[in-house]
Amino acid sequence: MALACSAGAALLGVCGLLGYLPGLGLLGAIRPHYIPMAPATALCFLTTGFVVGGVAKEKWQSGFRLAAPALMAAAVAAFGLLRVVRYLTGSSASLENALLPDLVLSVFRDATERKLHEAVREHLIRELERQNAELERFAYTVSHDLKAPLITIRGFAGALEEDIADGDVDGVAADVAHISQAAAKMQHLLNDLLELSRLGQMVGPPEAVSLTELVQEAVELVSGRISAGGVRLEIATDLPTVPGDRARLLEVFENLLDNAAKFMGGQPEPRIEVGVRQQGGESVLYVRDNGIGIEPRHQGRVFGLFDKLEKTAEGTGVGLAIVKRLIELHNGRIWIESDGKGGGSAFCFTLPGVTALEPD
């Protein structure tokens, strides 16, 4: 009888200690890798209880031997119960903190925290590596692209000297024109670069943004190019409300619409669609056009900083790099769907959280 009582109390106490009391709704509060530890420990205690109990039964006469297992069982049970009570009454924020002084628990807790810290550290290291690689690419691009106008300036400065010495007036005028064009190009690049570098700091806390309203606003911002090209717009009526920085998301749509309208080629009936579709359990937003399209082999470079597929197109090639960065700052992804020349292209992206909110 004493054996059964001791074992039972010990088991109950251990279960309580580890927050492993089915039916009390505590399971959800423990971290996943706690769970396998709980039954294992309970089993250890149970075995100890049986052994101690067995010894106690043989030496029933000895008051000391009886007191030892009973005390142990009582202590474990008391700690466990105290812990459950503290958790249930809300005086402790979490189960693991409910009984900090307990040695056994603190050992478990340390292991848990260490594992967590390891996971967090691994994640941070990977993130740092990714950012480092991005920074290297960025520095490479910047140094290369900023060098280009400098080379032009230096080159034509030399040419200018030669032409002055030769008394070639037309040549002098042409050299000066090249120099000032290159200087203007450099200024554009620097402005765009500054804008891109500020993006990270400028993304504010997310608010609920109605894309229906936002797209309408973006359309107004690029209305000049859209009406000039005679582009027909089809905007879906079921655009969702998404969490995000309103001004930044406006910039995303403005850039994508502007880009779509810019590369219509000779399309006699230019059309841009803005819509949303469900794919693989997430909402995919898209801006689709029926313009010149982008061949699959070029699609990877479109989002690159200062990368331009059409050399003659206006702009420095920063627009889509900005869009990509903004989508990423919203934890989303962006990609292109296009067969290639003349087939039009669709810029598709996700804005996590889109599925969580109801459509307007």
Next chain:
Amino acid sequence: MQGTALEILLVEDEPGHAELVKRNLRRHRVANELHHVEDGEQALDYLHQRGDFADPETNPRPHLVLLDLRLPKIDGIEVLQEIKAARSLQPIPVAVLTSSDAETDMAKACEAQANSYLVKPVDFDKFRQLIEDLGFCWLAWDRRSGDRDRLGA
């Protein structure tokens, strides 16, 4: 200009740089015929004589390709790889002409069997040396028609 001209294909997307190259080749009396394309796709179309460049009369096979690395559409390294992988194009010397002095770019160009690597701004005296090194000495020195029998080697 007499006889066979040195046909150079210049692949360069910066109009200013292309202008400088043309000017310097002219001043240093190196190039006789310079064909200029602006991106990697055009370069390959030119070399394979297809698309807009199908006519061999106006778009002759170049003796030398001057290739920028950072190009729209198809990257310079990719163009280089394709040239060196194509049996018919492989013998054409390719001089990379870039503003990048990054070691990684040099290594990539070297690996892709570039015949030379020139960093802009190009020192055209050195460039003329290169033309000689590549075996075009007869063209680098404004030769007269009497030298024509040495051409086409």
